[in-house]
Amino acid sequence: MKARQKRRSARQSSVDIDPITLEVFNHRLSAIAEEMGVALCRSAFSPNIKERRDFSCALFDAYGGLVAQAAHIPVHLGSTQLSVEAAIAERPMAPGDVVMLNDPYAGGTHLPDVTLVAPVYLSRERRPFGYVANRAHHADIGGGTPGSMPLATEILQEGLRIPPVRLVAAGRMNEDVLDLFLANTRVTDERRGDLLAQLAALRLGARRLVELSGLAGRRRVAAAMLALPAYTARLMTAALRRIRPGLYQAQDWMDDDGAGALSVPIRVAVRLANGRAVVDFHGTAPQVAGGINANFAVTTAAVLYVFQCLAGQSIPANAGLMKPIRILAPEGSLVNACFPSAVAGGNVETSQRIVDVLFKALARAAPEMVPAASCGSMNNFSIGGRDINRHRDFAYYETIAGGAGAGPTRAALSAVHTHMTNTLNTPIEALEASYPMRIVSYSIRRGSGGSGQHRGGDGVRREIELLAPAQATVLTERRRLAPFGVNGGQPGKRGLNQFFSGGKWRRVAGKVTLRVQIGDRIAVETPGGGGWGRRATPRRWDAET
Amino acid sequence: MRGPAIIGVDTGGTFTDIVAHVDGELRTHKLLSTPHNPALAVLQGLRELLPGSLPFGLTYSTTVATNALLERKGARVVLLTTAGFEDLIEIGRQNRPQLYALEPWRAEPLVPRNLRIGVCERMLYDGTVHVELKPSSIRKAVERVRRLRPDAVAVCFLHSYANPNHERRLGKAVARLGDLFCSLSHELVAEYREYERLSTTVINAYVGPVMSRHLNELSAGLDGRRFRVLQSNGGAISAAVAGREAVRTCLSGPAGGVSGAWRVAQALKLDRTITFDMGGTSTDVSILEGGPRYNSEWTIDDLPLKVPSIDMHTVGAGGGSIAFVDAGGVMKVGPQSAGADPGPACYGKGRLPTVTDANVVLGRLAASSFLGGRIALDRDRALRALRQLGKRLRLSPEAAAEGVVRIVNASMERAIRRVSVERGYDPREYALIAFGGAAGQHCCELATALDVPQVVVPLHPGLLSAWGAATADVQRDHVKTVRLVDPAFGTLRRILQPMQELARAEILAEGVRRDRLRIISTADVRYQGQAHEINVPCDSRYASAFHSAHKRLYGYADKARRIEVVNVRVLAQGRTARPRMTQAQAATAQTPAHHRVRSGGHWKSARIWPRSSLVVGRLLRGPALIVEFSATTFVPEGWRARMHPAGHLVLVRGN
Secondary structure, eight states: OHHHHHHHHHHHTTSOOOHHHHHHHHHHHHHHHHHHHHHHHHHOOSHHHHTTOOEEEEEEETTSOEEEEEESSGGGTTHHHHHHHHHHHHSOOOTTOEEEEOOTTTTOSSTTEEEEEEEEOOTTOSSOSEEEEEEEEOSOOOSSSTTSOOOOSSGGGTSOOOOSEEEEETTEEOHHHHHHHHHTSSSHHHHHHHHHHHHHHHHHHHHHHHHHHHHHOHHHHHHHHHHHHHHHHHHHHHHHHTSOOEEEEEEEEEEEOSSSOEEEEEEEEEEEETTEEEEEOTTOOBOOSSSOOOOHHHHHHHHHHHHHHHHOTTSOOSGGGGTTEEEEOOTTBTTBOOTTOOOHHIIIIIHHHHHHHHHHHHTTTOTTTOOOOOOOOOOEEEEEEEETTTTEEEEEEEEOOBOOOOOSSSOOOSSBOOTTOOOOOOOHHHHHHHSSEEEEEEEEETTOSOOSSBOOOOEEEEEEEESSOEEEEEEOOOSSSOOOOBTTOOOOOOOEEEEEETTEEEEEOSEEEEEEOTTOEEEEEOOOOOOBSOOSSOOGGGTTO | OOOOEEEEEEEOSSEEEEEEEETTEEEEEEEEOOTTSHHHHHHHHHHHHSOTTOOEEEEEEOOHHHHHHHTTOOOOEEEEEETTOTTHHHHTTSOOSOTTOSSOOOOOOSSOGGGEEEESOEEOTTSOEEEOOOHHHHHHHHHHHHHHOOSEEEEEOTTTTTOOHHHHHHHHHHHTTSSOEEEEHHHHOBOSOHHHHHHHHHHHHHHHHHHHHHHHHHHHHTTTOOOEEEOTTSOEEEHHHHHHTGGGGTTHHHHHHHHHHHHHHHHTTOSEEEEEEEOSSOEEEEEEESSBOEEOOEEETTEEEOSOEEOOEEESOOTTEEEEEOTTSOEEEEEEEOTTTTOOGGGTSOOSOBHHHHHHHTTSSOTTOGGGGTSOOOHHHHHHHHHHHHHHHTOOHHHHHHHHHHHHHHHHHHHHHHHHHHHTOOGGGOEEEEESTTHHHHHHHHHHHHTOOEEEEOSSGGGHHHHHHHTOOEEEEEEEEEEEESOOHHHHHHHHHHHHHHHHHHHHHTTOOGGGEEEEEEEEEEETTOSOOEEEEOSTTHHHHHHHHHHHHHSOOOTTSOEEEEEEEEEEEEOOOOOOOOOSSOOOOOOOEEEEEEETTEEEEEEEEEGGGOOTTOEEESSEEEEETTEEEEEOTTEEEEEOTTSOEEEEEOO
16 A cells, blocks of 8 residues: 555656646546546446436546546445456456456445446556546346345345456457356346446547547656546645534434344544544444445445535545545444445445434534435335236336435425435336336425425335336335434434235335235335424414425 | 528627628628517617618527526416326436535426426326326316416326327317417427426426517517527527427527538538537537537426437536636636626726636737727736736746636537547547637637647628528427337338428428428437437438447447337428628738737737738638637637638648
């Protein structure tokens, strides 16, 4: 680690990048990540990538440090770097190689997120000049239930675990690996198409980086790739200095792990001093049997997200974000889980709670900035089975928005994805045309946001009718413990999952797998966000709205 | 014989531009807009430019609909939608526009909750009726509409693209309420993706009444003479239709510029060009490849608009963008803009350094000749602003100014690369057409960065949108979602036929001659299971056209895979009398003034040429400035400029 840093600083001094050239390269390098994103989105097969944009593309320096990222969802920020580091460590890459991985214990997040990494070589050079990578959420990666978000108790039940392996070697597809991968997933055709799209995006990114170094000079590009993270680190340090120094602690609980453990605590202590932050998760529960464990990559992403929000929108996303921040997460805990714990929900649920707990702690440091708890769940719904009308297997995954937590300046948004996700909904007219499902209603859960000087946003109610026998998994949070308000604001309403079968509705758990028959319905009601500030007088128009 | 005058009008926020082609002569006029009632400036301008009773054909590009939307000054709209989905307009796509905001925010829906009515009905994706729309439901809905006293009604039911029967029946019943603006989603966009269709329909109902009122006023001022309105697709349509389908004009401003640029490209026989329209606060880029390309995925103010519009990409940077040094010690340009008020420091009011100020300091804008001398530029003031900026980086004001220009060029380069990769093309194969107030100062350096060999600055670059309006074809487009797997072309032809006939009738009703009519049919195609379509010509070879387009765009094709035709589209164009753009008068010989420009860290001596003094065919070497009323073109060292016989300025790299 030390040696690498030394190497970096030695090279940085060789070419000086002035503050203008740096901004020019900021544009140029970000453009490459963006272009990869455009290419991936447009050639992908699954609605999950095209319609929901559950992917990201990024550019790395020769040592695997993140230089630029086009991320549509924050949970990929910061965690992709760990994938690239793992790929480099495990599988040194020759020209034309592409490494594939998803192992949460070797740089991945959860199994459906498949990351591809390729080196970028300049002509006549023997070592990679940099790396390009992308990560896409595949709608199925095998495992116990379709959609690969099962309520498992160890990772091997969650799907195919891929350590860093060469998918492409010296420009040739490694068909053995591809076949093994496809044989372990449910909708193989779609998987193949999405992988091809990921590969096409990598090729474009690599070509563009080579072109840029040809145009602007290899040394200058290399210097910019090191200077950009240093610049981001300066911005982050400056942002941290603006917050009142001190030690801030908070605690909150996960509802349950889906395997019997209730009220699983996440505790954090944030120490702010001299433009640096130490985020210490000691006191957080040990890893649990159910699949809500977060590995270190996910926890890192959640912490970075919080600090990026505090630093402001325009801060370039790269390895420098991490520089002034230190994360202490006890190994084997809920926020730094070890093999073989199950992690499908860590990425989507626990990551959201880590954000809320951090904000809760920081609410005392920066009450003029920090919002109340958001809906606190991505409200995951995955389903699969045999589509009897279209004569094919299907697997479908979606996340359902909730209410945002209110902040110091205005009432919060309703029906919106918050914090670690920003994926789009699948259009009803696209969904019904492709899968044996019908959406019965899709509405805002009025009054579910916590009241306060500023109201928390309202959650959503989405009711789905099944037109084929299937297996459905609902993986949700905040069904037991409500999203908190801050500064005297009231908590948001808890979510509620209901199942209509055999002629009547019944309430089901927050994390549950259901066997559904034709005509059965599942209704997911998502939580509202917490309110902000004490409400001065009761508002009479509440009755009306 | 004297034909009728051909007129194009473009109203923007600051200026109203008019070009008129009268008896082979090109007349131009630029006057201040009258934002409270844009018709006033148009009528005044026409009076000043043309004698009273001359017959003319006028095409009008207006921002009335766009502004009504942006300023939220539209109609009171009642929304009728499938029961259970009344909140769809508020849920949208459930995402937030800003990823890292502590308090994310998105625009309020155009229809508040108390004006949304759920109607008991349900269609399925294949057009079968799942829940029949009962007459009693219609009566109930109409009665509620009546009580809410709206100005307009929007109707959008799920899957109405597959079976519009319910929308139609409800629409008819609403129409019986009397004078009420009504838009039905399947009439505007018969395409799947409910939120985008709903949003388009609601926007249309929201801006339609405002637009209709405005067009009626203008029509009265023109003594009832018929005129056409420019749509976002670059084509014109009669004012009556434009009022009914006002949402189709929401992006017509920049579309006018791109169609004007396309006329220029045609005159110069350039098949592949990138348009570069850099104004005060933003820049639009677009790719022309044998004509403009269309795209129907748009948003204004985060509200989606699904109408085919000329494909372009907007960057939030222009001449007024403010430069600053951020907390990390790096220079940034934009997105804040000095706007029209206070404007760049050199306009005499503002103090913050902008891109325009940087150009003044570097000598790339001549202080004396800006807008024909109407606004005197204060170079000292610009210098002071840049000095302040430079101090923070320990740079001279000149070096800081060069930095501002480099950074803004890099953000333009990023935009153009993005647009070309979306289209699967390499910018090196293109020529750049530069227009808009600020483009001339940046176009050559940008071309160098993109490795583009040729730049064109059209005649009257500040009036190109009006020119685009004057030369617009009459145009209508229709789309229908079909979702067919490996269909025979015969099947598609049968679906296309009624659409083509409808479009043909509409164009002929505009008074276009039958032999001037052109109908283009295309299909949106994808591999089955894919989620994104590619638009290809819809003829018997549509499948192979798709495979090769996929290969070009994404690097691979898979002929063994089944393909799905998602939508079919019909575009009908009626060619109107099209004047040639020519230079009004012969060049007047003038000796160029001496001047200094800075580039690459050095001052160089340059000459200032009034554009009117350039003789056709004459070659100019950079560094030089070419100045005219609405633009200044900076020709850097290593570039040459030549006047084309049609009056356009052609710049090429190399000596």
